[in-house]
Amino acid sequence: MIVVSGGDLILPGRVVTEGSLIIDDGRIVAVESRRVDLTGATAVDATDCYVAPGFIDVHVHGLHGHDTLDGAGAVARIAALLPQYGVTAFCPTTVACSPEDLRAVLHQVREARVAPAGGSARVLPAHLESNFINPEYKGAQPADCLRVAAGGDRDGMFSGGDILDVISVCRPDVGIVTLAPELPGGIDLVRSLAGAGHRVSLGHSGSDYETAMAAIDAGARHATHLFNRMSPMTHRAPGLPGALLAREEVAVELICDGHHVHPSMCRVAVAAKGADGVMAITDATSGAGLPPGARARLGGRSIHITEQAAFLEDGTLAGSTLTMDRAFRNIVTNFGGSLVDATLLCSTSPARALGLSGFGVLADGAVADIVVLDRAFRVRRTFINGEETKVS
Numbered sequence: 001m002i003v004v005s006g007g008d009l010i011l012p013g014r015v016v017t018e019g020s021l022i023i024d025d026g027r028i029v030a031v032e033s034r035r036v037d038l039t040g041a042t043a044v045d046a047t048d049c050y051v052a053p054g055f056i057d058v059h060v061h062g063l064h065g066h067d068t069l070d071g072a073g074a075v076a077r078i079a080a081l082l083p084q085y086g087v088t089a090f091c092p093t094t095v096a097c098s099p100e101d102l103r104a105v106l107h108q109v110r111e112a113r114v115a116p117a118g119g120s121a122r123v124l125p126a127h128l129e130s131n132f133i134n135p136e137y138k139g140a141q142p143a144d145c146l147r148v149a150a151g152g153d154r155d156g157m158f159s160g161g162d163i164l165d166v167i168s169v170c171r172p173d174v175g176i177v178t179l180a181p182e183l184p185g186g187i188d189l190v191r192s193l194a195g196a197g198h199r200v201s202l203g204h205s206g207s208d209y210e211t212a213m214a215a216i217d218a219g220a221r222h223a224t225h226l227f228n229r230m231s232p233m234t235h236r237a238p239g240l241p242g243a244l245l246a247r248e249e250v251a252v253e254l255i256c257d258g259h260h261v262h263p264s265m266c267r268v269a270v271a272a273k274g275a276d277g278v279m280a281i282t283d284a285t286s287g288a289g290l291p292p293g294a295r296a297r298l299g300g301r302s303i304h305i306t307e308q309a310a311f312l313e314d315g316t317l318a319g320s321t322l323t324m325d326r327a328f329r330n331i332v333t334n335f336g337g338s339l340v341d342a343t344l345l346c347s348t349s350p351a352r353a354l355g356l357s358g359f360g361v362l363a364d365g366a367v368a369d370i371v372v373l374d375r376a377f378r379v380r381r382t383f384i385n386g387e388e389t390k391v392s
């Protein structure tokens with residue numbers, strides 16, 4: 001048994017100062033609003049710290065020089081590195097790639113899910129920032145890997161039957177699939193992927209409002225990095241962002257680095273959807289955790305790292321260098337969010353979106369995935385399934 005005592009507990013809807021969590025057998029068995037001493041239990045002093053549910057990042061390409069598409073062992077290496085940033089579960093995320101590379105990553109995801117490594121973040125079904133995106137909104141994604149859902153070749157784009165075959169063979173390990181619904185066969189693709197149990201996410205898309213609404217009607221429930229790489233929102237043409245903000249059943253990702261999305265637009269998103277409809281993500285590339293000036297890779301392409309983000313050699317914005325502890329801090333210190341809001345964005349909303357019951361909250365009976373942050377929001381301790389992981 002472990003007692004985490006004396007910290008400010010960020011519970012659903014309120015913060016309890018100097019409270020305690022009692023953990024047994026991987027679960028939170030009691031939440032107390034006072035300091036607790038239990039003889040025989042391992043005591044963890046969280047005085048002058050915040051205690052929150054572990055962060056869940058649904059959009060991670062890499063970290064510390066490792067990219068999900070680096071080949072054997074990449075997903076496990078990233079999983080081992082994430083707990084130092086308070087992340088206790090994540091969706092390994094791929095850019096558009098060949099069917100062979102996709103199959104290899106999904107095989108790694110399978111292995112990590114069947115036999116989780118101790119001390120590593122939980123590996124959730126993958127997020128395919130997939131081949132079915134609009135070339136005009138591809139950002140840093142490789143154009144030669146893009147596909148249309150149906151109708152054969154179109155403008156040099158091939159039909160994506162080969163990718164769909166991999167998805168169907170590896171189905172339990174494919175969680176989120178990002179796609180552009182305006183491509184030929186797009187709405188049917190939304191319907192078939194959602195019907196097969198995947199979480200369809202709208203993104204890298206120039207969809208107008210009407211097409212976006214049709215995609216949501218067809219089963220899309222998620223949005224990939226709201227505002228980034230999508231049609232703009234204006235008062236007469238709400239575009240894809242307008243549909244995503246207007247429809248309650250859709251949860252949106254938001255890159256909370258203050259660079260990809262202006263802090264005021266983050267506030268707009270949270271005001272429109274409620275904090276429980278927004279998921280903070282990093283969209284971290286392998287450049288996350290590396291110093292400015294460093295070079296790294298995104299799906300095999302060279303990127304360089306600055307203070308703000310990661311960029312291709314031609315200057316194209318290519319994802320972030322954000323980590324979830326900094327996302328949490330930004331929400332509180334730059335975006336005007338409360339501790340409760342930050343916890344909703346970083347832990348509770350992603351758990352809810354992915355249907356992970358018992359995760360993303362500090363509550364009796366919840367899984368003991370916990371992060372302890374100091375007053376500057378630096379990670380002091382991370383627990384996964386009630387076991388403390390090494391935080392350097």
Ligand SMILES: [Zn+2]
Pocket residue numbers: 059061093129283319
């Ligand atoms: Zn991404």
